[in-house]
Every structure is written in C-alpha cells, then in structure tokens.
Amino acid sequence: MPQVRLPPGPRGHFIAGNLVEFSEDPLGFLTRCAREYGDVVRLGKRNYLLNHPDLIERVLVNGDGNFVKLAGVGQGRRHKGGFPEAMMNSEGEDWLRKRRLVQPAFHRKHVAACGDTVVSLTEQRLRTWRPGEARDVHSDVSALALDIVSRFLFHTPIDDEARHVAAAVDAVMRHTDSPLRPPIWVPTPTNLRLRRALGRLNVLLETLVRRYREQPAERTDLLALLLSSPVPLSEGQLRDELATMIMSGHETTADALVWAWYLLAQHPDAEARLGSELDTVLGDRLPGAEDLPRLRYTEAVVKEAMRLYSPAWITSREAVRDCELGGFHVPSGTMLAVSQWVTHRDARYFDAPESFRPERWLSEDAQRMHRYVYFPFGGGPRFCIGSALAMMETVLITACVARRFRLELAPGCVVRPRPALALQPLGVRLIPRPRARGGQEGEVRHVAGA
Ligand code: HEM
Secondary structure, X not given: OOOOOOOOOOOOEOOOEOHHHHHHOHHHHHHHHHHHHOOEEEEEOOEEEEOOHHHHHHHHHOOOOOEEOOOOEOOOEOOOOOOOOOHHHOOHHHHHHHHHHHHHHHOHHHHHHOHHHHHHHHHHHHOOOOOOOOEEHHHHHHHHHHHHHHHHHHOOOOOOOHHHHHHHHHHHHHHXXXXXXXXXXXXXXXXXXXXXXXXXXXXXXHHHHHHHHHOOOOOOOHHHHHHOOOOOOOHHHHHHHHHHHHHHXXXXXXXXXXXXXXXXXXXXXXXXXXXXXXXXXXXOOOOOHHHHHHOHHHHHHHHHHHHHOOOOOOEEEEEOOOEEEOOEEEOOOOEEXXXXXXXXXXXXXXXXXXXXXXXXHHOHHHHHOOOOOOOOOOOHHHOOOOXXXXXXXXXXXXXXXXXXXXXXXXXXXXXXXEEOOOEEEEOOEEEEEEOOOOOOOOOOOOOOOO
C-alpha cells in the first residue's frame, strides 16, 4: 500500500481544531498558515488550504472531475443555505442547464449597451455629493450598484424598495460573518433577522415579476430569458435566481469600488495619474463603454484594488474522490479552500505585495503572470458570470467620480475589512473635493431603461 502523505498545518485545539482562530481573524489566520506551512496546508481533518496557482487552477478548472462546489446537491439533495433553486447553488447537469439559460443575458453587447446607463445613474448620484462633506460612500455606492444591476437584469429600477434588498444583504453578511452559524430554523436573533429580511425580499421579487409580466415587450434580459425557459420555472426558481443575481451582482461591485477609492484617497500620486489619464482621454466629456480600451490606468486602479481587497476573498470546492494535490493525499470529502486574499498578497508572485501600485498591471510582467495568481472572479466553469459587467461598471464609475472629485479620508475614520460573504469595507468615510480640471458637469446622455 503506498504511503499516505498528509500536508502540514497548525495543530489547533483538540476539540475545536482551528475554528476559534479562524473565526477571530480569518484573513490573518489564513495568511499565517500559508506563509508558515506552504502550498498545501491542513487546517483540519477534512479541510485544506491551497496556495499555489497550479493547484488553484487544478481545483477550479476541475479537468479531471474530482472537485465540486456543492457535493451531493442535485442528487436528490438541495443546497442547505438560502435560495436553493438558483444556478449559483446548483450542481452538475442542473447547474449546466441553468447556466446555459442565463448566459446570453451577459453577452458582451448587452454589457456594452448598459454603459450609458451606468454613467447617467452615477452622474445623477454625484450631483448630490457636496464638496467638503464627509460621506458614507458604501451605502451610496451600494444603492447605485443595485440600481444598475436591476436595470441590467430586468430593465426595472429598484428604488423605493431598495431598503429591503439592503436589509437582506446586511442580514446575509451578518449571518456569514458570525463564527457559529446554527441552521436557519434555529430562532437566534441573527437567524430571525435573516428570515424576516429574506421574507420581505421574496415579496419584493414576486411583485417585480408580476409587474414585468404585465408589460410584454421584446426583451433579452435575464428575466425575459428565465420567463421563456423551454422548461417553465416555478415561482420559487424564479425568485431564487433573481435574488442571488441581485445580491451577488451589486454588493461585490460596491465593495470593489469603495476599496478602490479608499486606496486612491491614500495615494495622491496614483490619484493624480488617474486624473491625468481622464483629462487626456475624455477632456471635458463623460466616459462611455467605447472609452474602456483607452482607460488603461483607470482599469489598473480597479484591478489593483481588487488584488489587495478582493471582494471574493475565499472560495472552496470539495473532493468527491480520493486524489493527490501537490504530493499530498486528499481524501474524498475534503474541503479545499483557495483564498484570493492570501494568493493576491504572495510575495512570490507580486513585488511589494502589500503596496498599492496600479502601474504593475501595465507592465509586461502582468502579461506573463500565471492565470491563477490573480483570480478575483474565480476560474474554470464556475467563473463569475457577471465579471464583464462588474469590470465595465467599476471602471466607468471610478472615471465619473475621479473626473469630478479628489477623495480624502475623513479625519478619524477607522476602516476595517469584514470578511463575510464578500469582503466589505466597514467605516470608510470620504470627503469629496472638487478637481481642478474635468470638474465641469458634462452632457448626460440618455438613461437606457430609466
Ligand atoms: C466585483 C464584482 C464581482 C466579484 C468580485 C465577483 C466574484 C465572483 C466569484 C469569485 C465567483 C466564483 C465563485 C466560486 O468559484 O465559487 C462568482 C460567481 C458568480 N457571480 Fe460574481 N462577482 C462580481 C460581480 C458579479 C455580478 C455583477 C453578477 C451578476 C449580475 C455576478 C453573478 C455571479 C453568479 C451568478 C455567480 C455564480 C456562477 C456559477 O455558479 O456558475 N457577479 N463571482
């Protein structure tokens, strides 16, 4: 019998293992483990952390079919968390069928067509920003990203009801942030809050679908595709798909934007270079999707922010049969975590990994980089379906903000990342100051879907 070699890792408590250390400071704990134990770390009996791009690629791309996102789901079992019918929470054939159904809604041409909407809605919101007045930019930009994604997905704004979506996102974040997570039917305060918030979200989505059905039109957006599915979807399936798309489609984008502005506020050189690119490419006009290929530094700012503060900070797969990774034995049933937070800050792949240097993305080294040292949108078949939309939005919104304002950190604000379902920036308060050039109001083009 061949010798079974298990990876090294922290010993942990004899009952709780490493749970307490992980819950107290997940980002710090994973980073320490990776730096101390290497590319494959055993965090628990059935939990490994993978820190090498080849291994991350093997697990996410899953060419040999050894790894799944949700083991058991789709074989008579449903996903145990919320929204079990959504594509995101499905597996195997069921997942593939759902992914093929919704994929056309994310076609490049639909993303590009949404560019003017992104810019118009951003400009509307920026007109409410008062120079010199400290703002909680996260709640501002969450509402903006929600407005954008709802118009993209079903050509309908969610405005009056936005608070229900915000409450649901907040409840999910608090739930995923808490170290001990009893099943949702246990009446803890966090669970009760989550159930109430999801209940209201469901009512909102039902109303939205009803209104949409009452206005027949030639549409190719996500809701139109779902409603014309060859195998009709149940109300529950519709609701789950919309809820997961709305939630994953705006909170992550908002987090990425706030992290980018937080970093810009602390790096005046980068902010000045960004301003000068905007002056050169745009002059006094507003940006549009057609400008994206020339907004290279703006894109680099966003990419660098997503390197340091990737909204998706960890993702996992489960081994469904015994296999080997990096010379170590992986028993079937092992959870394999890969962490953007850890790998994106690995000095083997990035010079001065803790420094904010957007220009690194403009160098030739960036072209030669292993595809899996930087994976803010995941990889393989379950790659983020909204990545093109997210990049377009984050670059255009950053351009709109930076052509009008320089952002300063408000005195005394204490910022901390909350590693929940996404990596949320808590406590960011920014003061907008008018920019010398490009601060004039530009022409607002039409608002599609408004
Ligand atoms: C900066 C913004 C975003 C980030 C960082 C992000 C990140 C990710 C990551 C890492 C995954 C893969 C998870 C895994 O492998 O387990 C994912 C999947 C997904 N994302 Fe995003 N995302 C963003 C924006 C969006 C947007 C705008 C939408 C939709 C409007 C969206 C919808 C989805 C869906 C539906 C999946 C599941 C795909 C599947 O299971 O096949 N995301 N996202």
